[in-house]
Amino acid sequence: QEQLLPHSCLLTEPCPPLAPHYTTFPTKPCLFSAKSDLVKRAVRCPNMHLIWSSFGRRCFYYVPKPMSWARAEKNCRSMRGSLASVHSLKEYHAIQSLIKYATHEDKEAWIGGTDAPQEGIWLWSDGTPFNYRHCGGFNNYKGQQHCLQMNYGADNCWDDVSCTIDRPFVCAKKP
Numbered sequence: 001q002e003q004l005l006p007h008s009c010l011l012t013e014p015c016p017p018l019a020p021h022y023t024t025f026p027t028k029p030c031l032f033s034a035k036s037d038l039v040k041r042a043v044r045c046p047n048m049h050l051i052w053s054s055f056g057r058r059c060f061y062y063v064p065k066p067m068s069w070a071r072a073e074k075n076c077r078s079m080r081g082s083l084a085s086v087h088s089l090k091e092y093h094a095i096q097s098l099i100k101y102a103t104h105e106d107k108e109a110w111i112g113g114t115d116a117p118q119e120g121i122w123l124w125s126d127g128t129p130f131n132y133r134h135c136g137g138f139n140n141y142k143g144q145q146h147c148l149q150m151n152y153g154a155d156n157c158w159d160d161v162s163c164t165i166d167r168p169f170v171c172a173k174k175p
């Protein structure tokens with residue numbers, strides 16, 4: 001059976017309002033003091049301890065529960081989003097800081113990249129252009145690595161890995 005996140009998350013959570021200062025999303029967890037704007041504006045989902053944060057023109061949501069890439073994407077879609085796409089270094093740093101804020105580490109996580117339809121042609125699950133590449137090689141080890149995990153290795157690069165392993169994940173959606 002598919003395990004979807006509680007629908008109360010979808011129905012009760014507004015996306016925090018976008019504010020100009022979010023365009024300089026803190027990249028160090030020490031900047032997230034308990035009284036910071038981010039925390040005050042964040043909306044917590046009961047039971048799941050989830051937080052939506054805004055950056056640029058999208059809202060991002062870190063889900064700590066590990067699951068396969070497809071289940072992760074399905075859960076993001078159940079919240080009217082999709083796994084996060086990344087289009088710049090700043091966006092990547094924002095997503096990294098969200099994970100660091102939630103986990104206090106640079107934890108590996110799914111984002112929306114996949115080359116499952118055709119090897120070597122990378123797509124974002126939200127349909128946006130795959131126009132940014134962070135560090136890390138897509139080696140398609142044993143021909144079975146078609147999904148993109150972030151925060152891989154000592155340099156927190158990108159890595160292609162089997163889509164069926166379980167990872168926490170980051171959703172994104174337009175407010």
Ligand SMILES: [Ca+2]
Pocket residue numbers: 137138139140141145159160161
């Ligand atoms: Ca790989």
